Amino acid sequence: MISPRQGLGLLIIGGIGLWGLRDVSVGLIEALRSSDYIFLEEYTSITPSFSKTELEKVVGRRIDLLKRVDLEGSHLREILELAKEHRVAILTHGNPFVATTHAYIVSEAYRLGIPLEIYPAPSVIDAILCSTGLHVYKFGRIATLVYPDERAGFFPYTTYRVLGDNLSRGLHTLLLLDLRVEEGVFMSIPEAASLLLRLEDKFRENIVEPTMLVIGVSRALSPEEDIFIGTLEEATTLEKTSPPHSLVIPGVLHDTEIDFLHYKTGVRKEVLISWSDYVKRKLRST
Amino acid sequence: MISPRQGLGLLIIGGIGLWGLRDVSVGLIEALRSSDYIFLEEYTSITPSFSKTELEKVVGRRIDLLKRVDLEGSHLREILELAKEHRVAILTHGNPFVATTHAYIVSEAYRLGIPLEIYPAPSVIDAILCSTGLHVYKFGRIATLVYPDERAGFFPYTTYRVLGDNLSRGLHTLLLLDLRVEEGVFMSIPEAASLLLRLEDKFRENIVEPTMLVIGVSRALSPEEDIFIGTLEEATTLEKTSPPHSLVIPGVLHDTEIDFLHYKTGVRKEVLISWSDYVKRKLRST
Numbered sequence: 001m002i003s004p005r006q007g008l009g010l011l012i013i014g015g016i017g018l019w020g021l022r023d024v025s026v027g028l029i030e031a032l033r034s035s036d037y038i039f040l041e042e043y044t045s046i047t048p049s050f051s052k053t054e055l056e057k058v059v060g061r062r063i064d065l066l067k068r069v070d071l072e073g074s075h076l077r078e079i080l081e082l083a084k085e086h087r088v089a090i091l092t093h094g095n096p097f098v099a100t101t102h103a104y105i106v107s108e109a110y111r112l113g114i115p116l117e118i119y120p121a122p123s124v125i126d127a128i129l130c131s132t133g134l135h136v137y138k139f140g141r142i143a144t145l146v147y148p149d150e151r152a153g154f155f156p157y158t159t160y161r162v163l164g165d166n167l168s169r170g171l172h173t174l175l176l177l178d179l180r181v182e183e184g185v186f187m188s189i190p191e192a193a194s195l196l197l198r199l200e201d202k203f204r205e206n207i208v209e210p211t212m213l214v215i216g217v218s219r220a221l222s223p224e225e226d227i228f229i230g231t232l233e234e235a236t237t238l239e240k241t242s243p244p245h246s247l248v249i250p251g252v253l254h255d256t257e258i259d260f261l262h263y264k265t266g267v268r269k270e271v272l273i274s275w276s277d278y279v280k281r282k283l284r285s286t
Numbered sequence: 287m288i289s290p291r292q293g294l295g296l297l298i299i300g301g302i303g304l305w306g307l308r309d310v311s312v313g314l315i316e317a318l319r320s321s322d323y324i325f326l327e328e329y330t331s332i333t334p335s336f337s338k339t340e341l342e343k344v345v346g347r348r349i350d351l352l353k354r355v356d357l358e359g360s361h362l363r364e365i366l367e368l369a370k371e372h373r374v375a376i377l378t379h380g381n382p383f384v385a386t387t388h389a390y391i392v393s394e395a396y397r398l399g400i401p402l403e404i405y406p407a408p409s410v411i412d413a414i415l416c417s418t419g420l421h422v423y424k425f426g427r428i429a430t431l432v433y434p435d436e437r438a439g440f441f442p443y444t445t446y447r448v449l450g451d452n453l454s455r456g457l458h459t460l461l462l463l464d465l466r467v468e469e470g471v472f473m474s475i476p477e478a479a480s481l482l483l484r485l486e487d488k489f490r491e492n493i494v495e496p497t498m499l500v501i502g503v504s505r506a507l508s509p510e511e512d513i514f515i516g517t518l519e520e521a522t523t524l525e526k527t528s529p530p531h532s533l534v535i536p537g538v539l540h541d542t543e544i545d546f547l548h549y550k551t552g553v554r555k556e557v558l559i560s561w562s563d564y565v566k567r568k569l570r571s572t
Binding site for chain 1: 301311312382386390411416423425550
């Protein structure tokens with residue numbers, strides 16, 4: 001039990017990145033070594049090969065796991081109270097601010113006047129840029145593709161619209177795929193591809209076509225990274241790879257983007273060029 | 287002089303993040319310790335408080351600086367040749383793939399069959415998300431605001447259009463501001479604000495207004511971080527703060543985004559709400 005030290009409170013929000021200890025930063029390690037309490041939130045994403053025990057050894061401190069319920073309501077209040085008098089760290093996968101949960105925690109800390117230190121880390125967006133060589137300036141809005149809830153009549157229409165809106169501007173779309181870590185549910189690339197086809201069936205706005213080009217990425221930038229480039233229809237028949245997964249629907253491709261994907265994956269340049277030309281033609285006709 | 291070791295070549299592309307040694311990852315440190323040659327590219331961005339000497343001490347290896355010319359043409363060829371037989375690392379600021387230069391280097395390495403390891407790091411985009419609490423899903427296309435070249439008749443029209451396109455959809459726009467590290471030129475927030483007004487004067491598409499709300503961020507997420515929230519007109523009169531700078535033009539703001547900015551910076555909620563309502567009204571009228 002650590003005794004309260006008035007005025008010594010600090011909330012540390014730290015990203016652990018994408019893969020194992022690889023992406024944990026020198027600054028975060030230092031901050032954790034002098035922390036009184038360390039919590040790890042593991043429900044908004046996963047970090048393949050990350051070992052809590054390994055990090056505990058490196059920083060010489062115990063790390064407690066947080067469930068979804070611990071970061072909502074009264075449990076969050078308790079953690080923030082703790083941070084008024086202790087050095088309390090909350091660790092998250094990826095970059096801490098891609099999940100809105102963490103922005104809310106930080107907002108509450110600002111409201112309560114708790115001093116804050118934020119340790120950024122690479123997010124899935126950084127990984128996708130590194131994995132695909134697609135230019136950051138050519139992405140439109142990012143969206144998450146979540147499972148429909150058919151009984152409640154819910155289908156991810158906004159995501160379908162975002163894809164249409166981006167494509168009609170020739171922009172790439174990054175779709176982050178649903179994951180419910182606590183339930184062990186991770187949307188796979190074939191599931192996502194089938195879902196996109198179902199959304200077209202339902203909404204019929206001529207956005208999704210079986211022949212559209214998709215880039216499926218699993219475990220981006222990890223040693224087990226797997227990249228699929230082909231049509232949406234082909235993607236529906238893929239085997240499920242290890243999570244987490246993302247799907248990119250490219251827009252107009254720059255020559256250097258085509259080179260990158262070709263030299264990295266062996267996909268024929270013609271495949272990329274012909275899709276890019278198709279998107280370009282549709283741009284002109286609208 | 288290290289003797290050639292056939293088949294032992296490796297190109298390491300490593301991001302050093304945003305601020306000092308803080309964001310350098312454990313994985314990158316390990317990779318550098320066993321590198322034969324380490325180069326640091328310092329012209330696409332800057333990392334405040336980063337010390338080459340400090341990193342050299344930590345990894346026990348010499349680090350050579352690269353100029354722009356070194357990563358273009360025959361110099362790049364030489365570095366890639368070196369990587370066929372040695373462990374060669376190229377370090378860059380931020381996340382390695384936000385600058386297209388690095389994507390090109392990696393593409394060339396894939397083309398030449400050189401084994402690659404990529405160490406991601408947080409980029410300016412991660413920092414802006416952490417600094418402003420704005421939701422990643424509510425950003426439209428990202429753009430760079432570069433200095434005009436008036437003699438050549440060049441004005442950054444695309445950036446002006448991207449801003450208009452995002453705003454007309456209620457989306458936030460992140461403008462990365464021009465920097466020419468080798469010339470010591472860094473576009474400041476007041477300069478950027480004035481340039482936006484000039485672009486409106488020139489193109490007159492009713493995109494930029496003196497009363498529009500802007501969020502100016504300098505040295506995002508560093509201990510010297512400085513955030514300005516106010517009108518574009520007010521931004522033109524600010525004093526120049528330390529680079530690098532970014533400018534965000536918010537679209538429709540979510541309640542939790544408003545809370546975050548209010549509690550963090552003290553800006554009145556009414557200021558944020560009234561701008562957000564204005565953007566919303568314009569959405570409905572189009």
